Amino acid sequence: MNLMAIESPRGRQGELGQFLTATPVADFMASLFGPLPRTVRLLDAGAGAGALTAAFVSRCCERDDGVRAIEATLYELDGEILDALVATLRECEHRCAGKGIRFTFDIHHADFIQEMSARLAGDLFGTHPPTFDAAISNPPYRKIGTDSAERRALRSIGIETSNLYTGFIALIQRMLVPRGQLVGITPRSFCNGPYFRPFREDFLSQLDLRRLHVFESRQAAFREDSVLQENIIFHAVKGRNQSDDITVSSSSGEHGDEVSESVIPFVEVVHPGDPERFIHIPSAASHARAKETMNGLHTSLASLGLTISTGRVVDFRLKNALRKQPERGTVPLLYPCHFNGGTIHWPRLDARKPNAILDNDETRPWLVPSGVYVLTKRFTSKEERRRLVACLYDPEWVKAEWVGFENHLNYFHAGGHGLERTLACGLFAFLNSTVVDQYFRRFSGHTQVNATDLRTLAYPNRDTLEAMGREMKSLDLSQEAIDLLVTKHLHAR
Numbered sequence: 001m002n003l004m005a006i007e008s009p010r011g012r013q014g015e016l017g018q019f020l021t022a023t024p025v026a027d028f029m030a031s032l033f034g035p036l037p038r039t040v041r042l043l044d045a046g047a048g049a050g051a052l053t054a055a056f057v058s059r060c061c062e063r064d065d066g067v068r069a070i071e072a073t074l075y076e077l078d079g080e081i082l083d084a085l086v087a088t089l090r091e092c093e094h095r096c097a098g099k100g101i102r103f104t105f106d107i108h109h110a111d112f113i114q115e116m117s118a119r120l121a122g123d124l125f126g127t128h129p130p131t132f133d134a135a136i137s138n139p140p141y142r143k144i145g146t147d148s149a150e151r152r153a154l155r156s157i158g159i160e161t162s163n164l165y166t167g168f169i170a171l172i173q174r175m176l177v178p179r180g181q182l183v184g185i186t187p188r189s190f191c192n193g194p195y196f197r198p199f200r201e202d203f204l205s206q207l208d209l210r211r212l213h214v215f216e217s218r219q220a221a222f223r224e225d226s227v228l229q230e231n232i233i234f235h236a237v238k239g240r241n242q243s244d245d246i247t248v249s250s251s252s253g254e255h256g257d258e259v260s261e262s263v264i265p266f267v268e269v270v271h272p273g274d275p276e277r278f279i280h281i282p283s284a285a286s287h288a289r290a291k292e293t294m295n296g297l298h299t300s301l302a303s304l305g306l307t308i309s310t311g312r313v314v315d316f317r318l319k320n321a322l323r324k325q326p327e328r329g330t331v332p333l334l335y336p337c338h339f340n341g342g343t344i345h346w347p348r349l350d351a352r353k354p355n356a357i358l359d360n361d362e363t364r365p366w367l368v369p370s371g372v373y374v375l376t377k378r379f380t381s382k383e384e385r386r387r388l389v390a391c392l393y394d395p396e397w398v399k400a401e402w403v404g405f406e407n408h409l410n411y412f413h414a415g416g417h418g419l420e421r422t423l424a425c426g427l428f429a430f431l432n433s434t435v436v437d438q439y440f441r442r443f444s445g446h447t448q449v450n451a452t453d454l455r456t457l458a459y460p461n462r463d464t465l466e467a468m469g470r471e472m473k474s475l476d477l478s479q480e481a482i483d484l485l486v487t488k489h490l491h492a493r
């Protein structure tokens with residue numbers, strides 16, 4: 001697909017932020033809309049010559065997926081482009097008529113910011129703000145000063161933002177019906193610019209972000225205008241419930257380039273608890289590489305001489321043997337709450353869970369002999385960045401002859417005993433790497449990590465795992481350090 005971002009403008013960039021969307025990009029944007037209602041009320045704010053509405057109409061005509069009427073509302077400030085806009089809309093009418101779709105349009109030769117802010121504020125008596133089922137936009141880009149008319153208009157309805165484009169998007173979002181869809185192409189600056197934090201908060205709290213597309217080469221966007229501005233295309237649905245996963249894709253913006261696409265967890269895009277609400281866009285290409293790397297692994301867990309089992313202590317069945325605190329005659333009992341980064345924090349007297357279990361004839365069958373074990377959580381919360389969370393149980397830190405692993409954990413062992421330390425460290429690094437996590441999420445759509453999933457996973461061979469293990473100088477390495485180490489060894493195979 002050729003996704004050259006933007007066509008040459010008509011010399012109206014500075015004042016009006018006028019950059020017209022090239023047809024392939026417009027078509028790509030229109031293709032991102034999900035199912036639409038039979039009658040679609042469409043908004044195209046900053047319509048220019050109507051490229052986006054035309055692409056939307058083409059999509060509806062080509063897909064023939066139930067849209068019977070399109071009622072388009074278009075806002076455009078530039079009087080000089082209106083003839084071209086009308087001509088485009090006449091073509092749309094013609095196209096729709098051929099497909100039995102009713103097409104009507106309403107052009108507002110007006111300032112979208114001023115008019116919509118006033119309508120949303122209720123200043124224009126008797127004119128309720130309109131509502132839309134779909135919006136497609138390439139809004140104008142221009143900084144708006146703190147005291148500008150635009151800034152004041154937006155502020156009057158509680159929108160604080162420093163660029164026209166974010167002002168447009170914030171207004172458009174407010175006029176969507178619940179489940180209404182927005183596809184936009186904008187600069188990428190709102191994703192991490194410090195000044196855009198209020199905008200990000202507004203945007204992310206009102207919309208369910210479904211798709212992000214980036215142009216990976218800087219030059220590709222606005223090439224003919226020598227404006228180095230990175231663009232992003234997004235598809236979002238009005239509603240407060242963010243989906244767990246989001247599709248990210250990228251293309252170079254060169255002629256004939258490919259779009260690489262990946263589904264990734266939303267928590268990788270906006271990190272839980274990040275007060276800045278930065279929107280990180282992991283490269284879809286790196287996800288594709290992860291898949292390739294994993295496909296190159298052929299060693300089974302069994303051929304490594306290892307087994308994975310689910311923790312054998314089912315606490316409610318052994319209630320009488322559980323102890324809050326370690327005491328004479330007990331051994332450690334480990335729950336997910338004892339995970340502490342890469343290692344174990346035991347005992348945890350502040351936790352609600354017991355820390356110990358009696359070691360007697362009744363409990364012994366459910367215990368394992370002390371040794372180095374790799375533990376993983378069976379359930380991770382949606383907020384956790386990685387779905388696969390592994391840590392190392394090392395008898396150096398927890399002195400005991402036997403240990404109980406509770407049923408919410410899985411543990412890797414060698415025929416019921418601990419692992420050699422170097423192998424365990426390598427396995428620990430591999431399981432905690434982003435490569436495995438990305439791959440894992442693809443085949444397991446839920447937050448539960450079953451022993452079977454880990455049993456059927458392909459692993460690096462023993463030499464590679466041991467080489468990784470030897471290099472692990474500490475277990476609390478950053479994600480970046482683990483990834484660097486793991487990829488280095490996987491690619492050295």
Ligand SMILES: C[S@@+](CC[C@H](N)C(=O)[O-])C[C@H]1O[C@@H](n2cnc3c(N)ncnc32)[C@H](O)[C@@H]1O
Nearest residue numbers: 016019020021046047048077078111112138140
């Ligand atoms: C980036 S261009 C995009 C044009 C068209 N949607 C496209 O994709 O080809 C933005 C358009 O918004 C118009 N515009 C700028 N400020 C505006 C405003 N305050 N109200 C309405 N339109 C505006 C410009 O004249 C320009 O045509």
